[in-house]
Amino acid sequence: MLQGSYVINPRRAELALRKAVWRPLKTIKSRVSLPQQVVGRRRGGTPHSLSLTTTTMTKLMQWLFGASLLGGLWALVSFDLLDLNLPHTYREVAWPMPLYLLVSFGCFSLATVGYRVATFNDCDAAAEELQEQIREAREDLRRRGLKV
Amino acid sequence: MATGVDQAVGMGLVLFSLALFSYYSVWVVVLPFMDGDHMLQQYFLPREYSVILPGIAAVVLLLMIGAFTAAVVWMNHKPKKVD
Numbered sequence: 001m002l003q004g005s006y007v008i009n010p011r012r013a014e015l016a017l018r019k020a021v022w023r024p025l026k027t028i029k030s031r032v033s034l035p036q037q038v039v040g041r042r043r044g045g046t047p048h049s050l051s052l053t054t055t056t057m058t059k060l061m062q063w064l065f066g067a068s069l070l071g072g073l074w075a076l077v078s079f080d081l082l083d084l085n086l087p088h089t090y091r092e093v094a095w096p097m098p099l100y101l102l103v104s105f106g107c108f109s110l111a112t113v114g115y116r117v118a119t120f121n122d123c124d125a126a127a128e129e130l131q132e133q134i135r136e137a138r139e140d141l142r143r144r145g146l147k148v
Numbered sequence: 149m150a151t152g153v154d155q156a157v158g159m160g161l162v163l164f165s166l167a168l169f170s171y172y173s174v175w176v177v178v179l180p181f182m183d184g185d186h187m188l189q190q191y192f193l194p195r196e197y198s199v200i201l202p203g204i205a206a207v208v209l210l211l212m213i214g215a216f217t218a219a220v221v222w223m224n225h226k227p228k229k230v231d
Contacts, residue, residue: 092195096176096199099199100176103168104173107168107172110165111161114157114160116158119158120154122151
C-alpha cells in the first residue's frame, strides 16, 4: 500500500497560495516607529506639539533603505568621499565587496543545491510498488477492452 | 538517501563551491594584508583578475541561460497551419 493518500483541500490551498504569492513584497507593511511632530490636543482642548506616532513602511522600502545605507557606506570607504584618508589596504579590501558578496552568495546556493541533491530521500520501494501498480492497472484495462 | 551518482555529484558540488569560496576569500580579503614578496602571493593571479573573472563568468552564465531559453522556445513553437 502506498504510504497514505493525499486529498487536497481546495479552500486551504487557495488561502495558502494567496498568502504566499498574491501578496507581493511591496504590499506587506510592517510597523516602524518613527517619531513625528504631531499636533495633538489634550482633553481640555489645549494643544501639545510633539507626540510619538508609528508609521507603516513596506518591506520593499525597508530593504531598499537598508541596501542604500550599506551602499552609501561602501561608496564612502572605497571612493574616499569624505577625505578620511584610510590606510590603502582597507580601501583595497572594501572596493570589491559587492562582487565578493555576490560570489559568496552564489557559492552558498551552489553548496546548498549540491547538499540537497546528495541527501535527497529516495523511496526505492515505493517507486517499485508504483510501477507494479501501473502495470496491473494497464493489464486490467486491457482485459476490459480499453486500448492502452 | 540518494545513492550512487546523485551522492557523488552533490558532494562534488559542495566541495567545489567550498574550494571556490576559500580561494576567492583569500584572494580578495587576505592577500592585500600580505607583503608583496610573501610566498603565498605566487599562487594567485594579479588582483585585477579577481574582478574580471567573475564578470566574465556572469556574462557566460547569462549567455547560457539565454541560449537555453531560446532553444526551449524554438523547440516548442509549433507553426500554425495556413489553409
